[in-house]
Amino acid sequence: MTNNKLLSDFKDALRKEGLKITPQRIAVLEEIIKNKGHRESEDVYMAIKTRKTHVSRATVYRTLDILVQNGFARKLNLGDGRARYEPKIDSPHHDHMICNNCGKIIEFVNHEIEKIQEEIAKHHQFKLQQHIHQLFGICKECQ
Amino acid sequence: MTNNKLLSDFKDALRKEGLKITPQRIAVLEEIIKNKGHRESEDVYMAIKTRKTHVSRATVYRTLDILVQNGFARKLNLGDGRARYEPKIDSPHHDHMICNNCGKIIEFVNHEIEKIQEEIAKHHQFKLQQHIHQLFGICKECQ
DNA sequence: TTTATAATTGAGTATCATTCTCATTTATAA
C-alpha cells in the first residue's frame, strides 16, 4: 500500500469518526509509517518536533490512540514501562523476541502456535480477543 | 512443600545472601504463599498491615523483589500497570488467560508451544531466558 | 548478656510515562 493511499485512508477514517484533519495528526501518521517500527511516543514526538509541524506530547499520545483504534498501528507493551507503536497496515500479525542486553526486537510468527492458542481458548470456552507472546533472551550478536 | 519448609528455605536464602531475617520479610513471604496467587503489591501491603506486623509499602516492594530474585515468587506484567506476584514453589511454569471483562486469570500450559518457542529461538541463535504468553478475551462466565 | 555496627525500615519525596485540564487556536460547514 502506498503512503499516499494510507494517508487518504487515514483522512477517510478521521472523517468517518467526525474528527478533524490536522497537521499534527498527519505528521504522527507519517512518522509511524516510516516503518522503523516499535517506536516510543517520545521518539515520535521528538522526530516530528525537530523537523516538521509543531506538536505537543499530549497530541502525539492522543493521535497514537486514534491510529491504534482505527487499525493503523499496533501498541506494544514490552514490560519496560514505555509503550511502543508499530504500523499495522501491510504488516501481518507477528510476535516479538526481545534481547535482554541490547533491546533489539526480532519479529516472528508461527502458525502452529497461533492454532494451539485458539484450541486452548476454545477448550476453556474463552472468547480470544488478543494475545501477547514475547520471547526474552540474548540475541545472536550479544552472546 | 509445607509452609514450614518454605519458611526455613526462605530463611536459608536470606542468610546465604547475607540478608537479615526480619518480621516484615517473613510476613511478605507468608502472605504470598497463601496461594491466592496473582497478588498486587498493594494487596500484600494491606493484608499484612491490617492483621499482622507493621510494614511499609517500600519494604513490601523490596521483599517481593527478594522473593523473585531467589525463586520464591514470579512477577507478572499483565499490561495494566500493576505488577502481580504468584508463589513459584510447587507451581510449575504456566502462562495466563485474562478476562478483559472481569479480570479473572486462568492458568494454562502447553508443552507443544513451549517446544516450538525453543525451536524459534534456536533458529535465530537466540538464547531464550524468559517468555510472556498471555491470552486476552472474554471468559465463559462473562459471555 | 551487652555492645558495636552494618543492614533494614518507614515516612515522605522523587521519578517517569501517561493522562487530564482548560484557555487559546483552528478546521470546517454553512
Added chain:
DNA sequence: TTATAAATGAGAATGATACTCAATTATAAA
C-alpha cells in the same frame, strides 16, 4: 467570511514504583 465545536499545548495531575536518609533493629563478637 463567520460561527462554533473540536483540537491543541502548556503545564498540572496521576499512579505505580523507586529512592533518601534518619531512626531502628538483627546479628555476631566480646
